[in-house]
Amino acid sequence: xxxxxxxxxxxxxxxxxxxxxxxxxxxxxxxxxxxxxxxxxxxxxxxxxxxxxxxxxxxxxxxxxxxxxxxxxxxxxxxxxxxxxxxxxxxxxxxxxxxxxxxxxxxxxxxxxxxxxxxxxxxxxxxxxxxxxxxxxxxxxxxxxxxxxxxxxxxxxxxxxxxxxxxxxxxxxxxxxxxxxxxxxxxxxxxxxxxxxxxxxxxxxxxxxxxxxxxxxxxxxxxxxxxxxxxxxxxxxxxxxxxxxxxxxxxxxxxxxxxxxxxxxxxxxxxxxxxxxxxxxxxxxxxxxxxxxxxxxxxxxxxxxxxxxxxxxxxxxxxxxxxxxxxxx
Numbered sequence: 001x002x003x004x005x006x007x008x009x010x011x012x013x014x015x016x017x018x019x020x021x022x023x024x025x026x027x028x029x030x031x032x033x034x035x036x037x038x039x040x041x042x043x044x045x046x047x048x049x050x051x052x053x054x055x056x057x058x059x060x061x062x063x064x065x066x067x068x069x070x071x072x073x074x075x076x077x078x079x080x081x082x083x084x085x086x087x088x089x090x091x092x093x094x095x096x097x098x099x100x101x102x103x104x105x106x107x108x109x110x111x112x113x114x115x116x117x118x119x120x121x122x123x124x125x126x127x128x129x130x131x132x133x134x135x136x137x138x139x140x141x142x143x144x145x146x147x148x149x150x151x152x153x154x155x156x157x158x159x160x161x162x163x164x165x166x167x168x169x170x171x172x173x174x175x176x177x178x179x180x181x182x183x184x185x186x187x188x189x190x191x192x193x194x195x196x197x198x199x200x201x202x203x204x205x206x207x208x209x210x211x212x213x214x215x216x217x218x219x220x221x222x223x224x225x226x227x228x229x230x231x232x233x234x235x236x237x238x239x240x241x242x243x244x245x246x247x248x249x250x251x252x253x254x255x256x257x258x259x260x261x262x263x264x265x266x267x268x269x270x271x272x273x274x275x276x277x278x279x280x281x282x283x284x285x286x287x288x289x290x291x292x293x294x295x296x297x298x299x300x301x302x303x304x305x306x307x308x309x310x311x312x313x314x315x316x317x318x319x320x321x322x323x324x325x326x327x328x329x
Contacts, residue, residue: 032109035314036199037155040321044200048157049248052291052316054309055112055159055300056105057254058097060130060142066092068135069121072166088134093269094262095133097302102142106149109310112159112250112298113146114220115139117176118166126175131166139176143183150187157202159248159298161218177212191217194246220250220300226261226274228281235285242294249297253282275302283307290319 043051066088070079081087100108117139118131130136146158160180165173181188188211189202223234235251242249255274257265265273282301286309289296296316301309 031107032310032314033107034153034156035109036111036157037153039199039317043317043320044203045198046320047195048197048199049194049297050292050295050320052289052296052313053111053159053298054109054304054313055114055250055298056098056100056110056304057114057252057300057302058116058132059102059105059110059113060098060115060136061096061132062098062101064092064095064132064134064136066134071118071131071133071135072121073116073118073131073164074133090266090269091133093267093271094257097132097270099303099305102145103149105304106146106153106156106158108304109314110304111157112300113161114300115160115162116164116166117162117168119168119172121167126172128168128172128176128179131164140179140183143179147183147187150184155199155203157199159218161220161250163215163220180211194248216247218248218250218298220252222252222256223254224256226255226258228255228278231255231282232285239294239296244293251296251299253286253299253301255282255302271303271306276306279303279307279309283309283312286312286316289316291316292320 039051070082070088070091074082078091082091098105100110102113105113116131117128118135120127120129120135128139130139130142146160150156150158162176168176189197189205190211191213194217221234221238223231225231225234231253235253239249239251255278257270257274261274279301286296286299289299291297299313304310
């Protein structure tokens with residue numbers, strides 16, 4: 001029932017939410033908020049692993065609390081430095097990786113969320129928070145915001161990828177699982193064959209089964225570089241090595257700052273120092289891609305609102321329509 005991938009101080013589990021059949025749309029307009037529902041019928045039977053799906057990196061970090069303790073994901077040296085109030089203000093500039101809230105990301109078309117969670121030191125209860133250097137909002141609040149969107153947009157499918165856990169024991173993990181079940185109920189999709197997971201099957205299912213997916217079903221190789229050239233080479237290489245069956249695939253189209261990067265752009269922060277000037281070149285790479293069994297699937301980015309990221313990824317699915325049209329000739 002519970003399948004996780006273990007690593008040193010790191011776990012990963014995946015959850016996929018499917019729509020509540022009783023939900024109703026709030027608008028008949030075709031927009032990114034309903035882009036999955038608006039796909040042509042012949043794509044409804046295509047595995048989700050073959051579609052191009054926009055995602056966000058460190059999805060929750062549109063807000064972090066500079067008054068909170070430094071997170072357990074940071075080194076002891078950083079924790080000591082953070083006793084100086086100015087240090088936390090600077091940390092916030094490098095911890096925030098999105099401008100949009102969960103709701104705003106969903107309405108923009110984002111369907112994959114990269115989530116990192118932690119308990120908070122000194123908390124007597126089992127509350128769990130999103131985290132990236134500093135603590136963000138409570139996980140429960142985020143889940144409820146996502147569930148509200150799903151209810152209003154019943155044909156949209158959302159991937160929740162919990163891939164870093166900090167300061168969490170078995171009780172915390174059980175609490176998280178219960179919170180997810182309580183938030184989404186029968187919207188949760190059971191772990192099953194990736195190839196059998198299509199829009200149509202999810203729309204037709206009444207999902208009330210185990211829902212935790214093993215991390216190996218959603219591999220997300222990480223380039224860990226500040227160079228756009230090296231990032232694109234890495235993305236191309238990992239795509240060429242993608243397994244043709246049995247898993248989704250996440251292309252992390254993100255740059256990762258080094259210590260010297262942070263030192264040089266300390267006041268500017270991640271967005272102004274690294275992302276803003278490089279994101280257009282990364283988007284150019286996205287535009288050249290093609291979805292499919294050996295093509296791109298999920299693509300993630302920092303600050304998804306700085307360029308037309310979600311719409312660009314969604315538009316790649318038009319290439320699947322062209323392939324189908326050619327097949328009929």
